[in-house]
Amino acid sequence: MTIRMIVDGRCLQDPNYAIRGVGQHVRALLRYRHRQPMGSSWHLTAVLDRELPPLSRADEELFDQLRMTAYLPSAQRSVFLSTSPMTHSPLPLARLLMRPDIPRAAIVYDFIPHDMPQQYLSSQKARISYTTCLTWLRRFDHYFPISHYTSTRLQELLNVDSRRCTVTGVSVRESLLPANGTMTPPDGFVLVVGGGDPRKNPEVAIAAHGGSSRLAAAGIRLLIAGAYPEDMQRSLRGLHERAGGRPELLQFLPKLSDEELRACYTAAVCTVAPSRIEGFSIPIVEATANGCPVLASNCAAQAELLDDPKDLFDPDDSATLRRRIEAVALNPPERERVRRVQADTWRRFTEKEVGRRFWGAMLDLAAVPAPAVLRGNRPRIAFLSPLPPAPSGVADYSFATLGPLAARADVEVFSDTPDARVPEGARLVGEPSALAHLHPRFDAVVSVIGNSPFHLKEFDLLMRYGSAAIAHDARMLDFYCDVLSAERASAVASDELGRSVQQEDLNRWMQDPCTLEALFLKEIAEAAHPLIVHSPISAQYVEGRYNLSCKVLPFVPYRNFAAQEISAPARSALRRRLDIPDEQLIIASFGVVDPVKAFEECVWALEMIRAWNMNARLIFVGKTRKALVKFIRKETRTIGIENYVTLYDRELSEDEYRSWLVAADVALQLRTYQLGGLSGAILDCISAALPTVANAHLAEACDAPSYVRRVPDGISAVLVAEAIASIVADGLHRNRPLKERDAVLELRNFATYVDQLLAVVGCA
Amino acid sequence: MKCVVIDITEFVANPIRTGIQRVLRELLRYWPNPSHLKLGRFDGSRGLVPLSDDVLPLLLDDDEQAKEATTEELRGLLEQRLNCTDSSGWPDDAIVLVPELFFDPLRCLWYFERVRQHPMSTFFIVYDFIPWLYPSRIGMNVTAPLMHYLRLIREARCTAFISSQVKSDYAARIRRNGSLDCGPVLPLGADGIGLERQAFSARKRVWVSIGAINGNKIKIVFMLHFITCGKMDLMGSWC
Structure with missing residues (x-):
């Protein structure tokens, strides 16, 4: 059986300790693992601090796995070793120190600062930091003082039972x-x-x-x-x-x-x-x-x-x-x-003797059975996310998730959205804070991360403490450049691509996402446990580029349409209310209008369709910037289709948005960039059984059914027009494919999603 | 016999010896009635304007200086002669032949209007529809910038095609009316570069792959195949 041990590796990163006695002692203890018969049964995970220098190659080899945060779902049992509890903040590891099921041990060197405060704790900040460490030191189950003297001081200061102390000494190099x-x-x-x-x-x-x-x-x-x-x-x-x-x-x-x-x-x-x-x-x-x-x-x-x-x-x-x-x-x-x-x-004090004393006691500690508590309780989840009324698709998705999640678990929601709304059953606690990550009452912490400013607090907390994380976007370029800083964006992209990334690269990527090379997901993937994505393509990228695993959950439509609502008579009635002639083919593109959504191809596809003698009209069902409205109007006037293109220069209401999902005959959902990006709008089309034309990458990323017709990722207006014509030829635009839609929703609904979410965060 | 004006805008602006320009060169060289042939180029503010015949020797490699010139040098020589426009112009009933592929929206829109007004005196040679029907093969992300040309060709009434496949694509997928009554197929000649007829020789060891290096011509397949087994010369330019 493998014994999993989480090791605080920060003292091996910190230049103040890595090459001094502390670093050498820790190194010698960990090195000895491979010299004992049971060595291979241990699996060591180092928890590191991304702010500190990376581990040396030799130190990396002391461990089986490196992680940037200490978050561990409740279901995973490990032992925890703090290698230098009085020199580095205990807070990033506090969740481990408060879990009743994780045996915890600490190497204790001395209490010299405590005993010589004028020399070592001369500032108030130093005194507070030291006292904080001392307070958290109480929470360990076993201690490895390096001398009897230190052991005695430990017992005096913290009233620790001597049976919980194993004096190891320090080995000679x-x-x-x-x-x-x-x-x-x-x-x-x-x-x-x-x-x-x-x-x-x-x-x-x-x-x-x-x-x-x-x-x-x-x-x-x-x-x-x-x-x-x-x-x-x-x-x-x-x-x-x-x-x-x-x-x-x-x-x-x-x-x-x-x-x-x-x-x-x-x-x-x-x-x-x-x-x-x-x-x-x-x-x-x-x-x-x-x-x-x-x-x-x-x-x-x-x-x-x-x-x-x-x-x-x-x-x-x-x-x-x-x-x-x-x-x-x-x-x-x-x-x-x-x-x-x-x-x-x-x-x-040879490595063998010191190592034998240390690993023997660790083995005993690992053998302590987990507390046999009959919980009889539902899992308790901390959920951090923007929520409605924030104008964000992620907020809507989280809202839709929380209802079914609250039916299966006790959910406490942390959100900094003003006047945030949560569905019945979930409890809004307050703004995102370390409470979510550190309080032992939570069996799992779920952070929702997206490529917009709404996620800054969730991101910062994730970086420091770790958690399960749902990454909604396949790339985080805008978040890094606009919300964090260009310097950090450059550093992260340079690390990801293995070359120096300059400001010009970032500018180019921002202007034309088609040229984007980096995903900016590495830090998130390192901090998350697990990282949850909604696209198998994103998962391939994360695993391929970072050599980090992640879990794929299906992206679930969060707007629902009853069969009656999208039946032929109901659609006819709605189209009459909207003054749409029966014979007119309504082509709709849903979502904010943006060059990356290939709006010009949509316009030209309409031009082709009309040239093929179809009475078609194109509706952009989403806000269009004023400059784009002007551009599209001019372009469509030039090619003679101005009267057949409808644009909105404002946000649409939910009712308007839904109406077009019902009234439209065909949807056009295109993306000029790839990298596994998803589209909430395409999910809406799937949910409404609306025949759709999408480029292949987007359709595959969303695992779209067959009534989403694929065109090549090199998007051609001619091929888009042909795909629309084929939908019309098949009669799909009049009789929506409800059977296939229902089969899709049977598998992709929030009840199933939440079951899978609970499983991957360890709370099944 | 009516006067024919050939629009060679791209040829004089960018003489890079593409396949299309080779077709153009042979058209000019072998035009049956040169006295009724005029040259023109498109000007954004004036429409199709006459070009002096002085540019012909440069384009047909009849000029010693032009023969040895690089593309940049040839462009320079052409620019000097572009200013000498033909003031005689052409008659109102002249036929315009457009044997080039182009994407300048202004030029496309100008011809679109001309086709509307003079459908039977505006002729086009149509090469292929690869950018629109197989965009991924040549690394195209979007085709919107190319659509004005397609709209123009779709509207044209006098078209000729370089192969049956192009004609068939035009009828079935671009105009989508199923009618093949849209102009003749004019297969390209194989004698354009004036090489003597080749015969097999076991002593030949060098493989040559000619043409622009783009996705459509799958040069990479040649390269991967030959890179380990022999010498390969690539004659063309990256695009």
């Missing part, structure tokens, strides 16, 4: 383990491995060394490894001189490679670890692994590593330290004695 049989004779220096942080306290070692005339006389140097800024080095040299030291005997070694550091350990007469406070002491373990005697300050995390109290000193007591260094450095038998006492210290 394999590159710092001793090479077989090589023991270098001491080279006459004392080593301090520190860093720029004041708590590392090199001062006590410098004072001890500078104050020792015996060490000076013997020419024993003090080497300080670690990145110390120039001014700090100057200050420490001053301290050394004031203590009486010879300047040439103090040396700083910034940026040592592992090989160089190992050489230092093996050649040093001793290593001094003078820190005032630590969560664990890596230098002690590294030094002992290389046969180097260690003298360490008596802070708790260091004291627990060294058994002999004589090897410890007070971090402010340079005199005691001076005497101990002199004893070890100038007296070979004493040095050998200390070395022998400490010889096995490091063996508890």
Whole structure:
């Protein structure tokens, strides 16, 4: 059986931690998975932050899957590991921390900021962030402190039961383990491995060394490894001189490679670890692994590593330290004695030993059965979407979805549409907010995303927290360019296409969608779990381009027409009311008039049809911009069909729109661009059993039935006119294909849609 | 005998040696009664205007300078002579022959009106309907910019076709009246480029694919086929 583990991977992305102790510890623990017999039964998913640099290729290989959000439907069980809970915001992962069915574990390094607030939490923001992390740290089921000292502080601070703690220690990097049989004779220096942080306290070692005339006389140097800024080095040299030291005997070694550091350990007469406070002491373990005697300050995390109290000193007591260094450095038998006492210290901290402790406890944690709660409840869904009266087809679609969804689940709707309406049964909670994503009462969160400004809040929350997402549009170009920024649009398109995308490219795509190359769906697909699309063609694009999976749900007509409403007598009656002669062929194109909908081809198709002696009239059933109205009027006047084309320069009412769906004989729904785009209008035509001519790509994307006649995607007015003529020749324009329409709606209705939606979001 | 005016607007503006221009060149070269032949070109503000016969040597490769000229150079030479219009004009009952394919809406609309007024003295050679009937083959996204020409041809009463298939398409799919009484088929000659008759030779190793490289001529199939097995020279231009 595969055990799924979600791992917070942000510390491996963050340059402040990736190459330091935190990153190295996490890397070593995860690497060990493949060395244990049960390693292959684990499936690790890293949750990453898109704002941070990407993982290195080597770190990517630690995981089986990478994700940008932590959203997980209720039905999927995993264990969760927080790799650095006190350094990165817990909020993007909060949903995992509140689910009762997910066992959670955290690696805990130290509470140094808590214990030294003036040094580490000097700003209010830092204090709030730290306290937030500390509060969320309570929610873990198991902890992996890196030392007994850290474990004790954890128990003191959060009242955690010691049985929920597994002290792992930190492993020595394999590159710092001793090479077989090589023991270098001491080279006459004392080593301090520190860093720029004041708590590392090199001062006590410098004072001890500078104050020792015996060490000076013997020419024993003090080497300080670690990145110390120039001014700090100057200050420490001053301290050394004031203590009486010879300047040439103090040396700083910034940026040592592992090989160089190992050489230092093996050649040093001793290593001094003078820190005032630590969560664990890596230098002690590294030094002992290389046969180097260690003298360490008596802070708790260091004291627990060294058994002999004589090897410890007070971090402010340079005199005691001076005497101990002199004893070890100038007296070979004493040095050998200390070395022998400490010889096995490091063996508890190999990758194998540390990994064994960690993975053993993780396995136990994963075996904890999920709480056996008889819910007896319906699933509870958070649904984020624009809603009517927002002038958006997506809003209408969501409204139509919510009714049947509320019949099967408890639905709480988050929408920022002013005066939003929801159908009976659904509950409008308020504006889209993180509450939807973080509150444990929701079994699933569904965000509705579209290529318009109405979706900004849903998009932002999706990026941060993840959720199931219904992507209504096959491309998000306008949203990225108009709502986000050109810079972000360029970056996303460059990533998608693997080449640099410039502003000119974006301008060209905006002006002519036929030239569009990028879908702008990658970020959404990465954040969504699952991504739901309505077109099999969109699914092919997403899977082909991004190597990400998605679910296809059928696009469902949301305007319904009773058979009676579209019967021949009812249509005749309506046409009489609209003053349409019986013999006149009404060709209608539904939706906002736009060049991408090939309105000129519609006009020319009418011209052809009329030239073929058919009394036809074309109605554009949707708002036409004034400039386009002027253009179309001029064009149709020039070719002699002005009196047979009807345009609206205003929004149509629902009644008007429906009337034309009933009264029309043939519909024309064309798109000049492809990429899997759908059309709500074509669904209306399908629902009204209105014979339609559509270009092949659009018809296939909408999985249209046979009464939607296909013309090639290179749209020709002649072929469109021929398709209209064939519909007339078949008599479909008079007798609508109700049987086929009913068969389509039997499969494509909101009740079925909602069943499938609940299944793909894990709430079936 | 009536005067015939041949509209060579596109030929003089853009002499790129297309197949249609080859037809035109041979028409001019072999016209049976040159004294009754006039040349014209369409001007947006004046309609069909006379062209001086001085352009003929340039178009028929009878001019030494023109023979070696690149397209740009030939265009330059033509432009110099376009200004020398023929002031004699032509009689009112002249016949106009349009042997070109064009999409300029103004030119189409001008001829549309002429066809309405002089249906029996305005003649067209019709090449094919590929852009309208098989748009995807040549990478067309939309055909609206080409429709004025189709409307004109549909209205014309004196048409000739380069093949039976074109004529049949015209009757059945463009005019859609089923009548084949719409003009003769004038098959193109195979002697236009003046090559001697070719004979098979086993020593020939080079394959040549001639013509514009577009979707309709499926050059890519040739290329894919020959790219691994031999040398192939492409003579034509990308469009």
